Amino acid sequence: MDGIEATIEQVKQFHQAHQPLAVNDLDLLETIVSYKLPQLTAEDIKAMLNLADADLKQSRFYQDIARIEGEKGEQRGEQRGKRLGERIGEQIGKANMLLDLINFKFGKPSQAVVKRVKNAEVEQLDVWSRRILTANSVAELFA
Numbered sequence: 001m002d003g004i005e006a007t008i009e010q011v012k013q014f015h016q017a018h019q020p021l022a023v024n025d026l027d028l029l030e031t032i033v034s035y036k037l038p039q040l041t042a043e044d045i046k047a048m049l050n051l052a053d054a055d056l057k058q059s060r061f062y063q064d065i066a067r068i069e070g071e072k073g074e075q076r077g078e079q080r081g082k083r084l085g086e087r088i089g090e091q092i093g094k095a096n097m098l099l100d101l102i103n104f105k106f107g108k109p110s111q112a113v114v115k116r117v118k119n120a121e122v123e124q125l126d127v128w129s130r131r132i133l134t135a136n137s138v139a140e141l142f143a
Contacts, residue, residue, distance in 0.1 A: 095125055
């Protein structure tokens with residue numbers, strides 16, 4: 001008998017010896033089976049333990065996994081949000097700096113220029129920020 005069959009047999013023997021199973025027994029069994037037989041689905045575990053009407057989502061093991069994965073998801077979301085915020089902040093800062101330089105070198109920019117600069121990507125703002133050093137007009141800056 002291989003390891004999987006032996007584990008299944010042990011679980012069945014435990015189940016038969018402890019009928020009816022208490023909630024703590026179910027949590028313990030589910031945890032053991034989940035770790036020893038990770039390839040089993042929730043349906044496999046329910047069938048093995050004759051738990052057709054049990055809701056494994058209510059078990060402590062399932063809720064622990066859901067909590068852990070939820071925390072991981074929150075961390076990933078926070079990191080993604082932080083990166084997006086940094087990127088937006090960088091774009092706004094570079095756009096404002098370029099508008100200040102345009103104002104200083106060529107006079108107050110038109111609304112069309114302001115809109116174009118504020119809607120530009122960071123990489124384009126970098127190009128224009130270098131080009132303003134040699135441009136003789138706003139049209140040449142954007143050429």
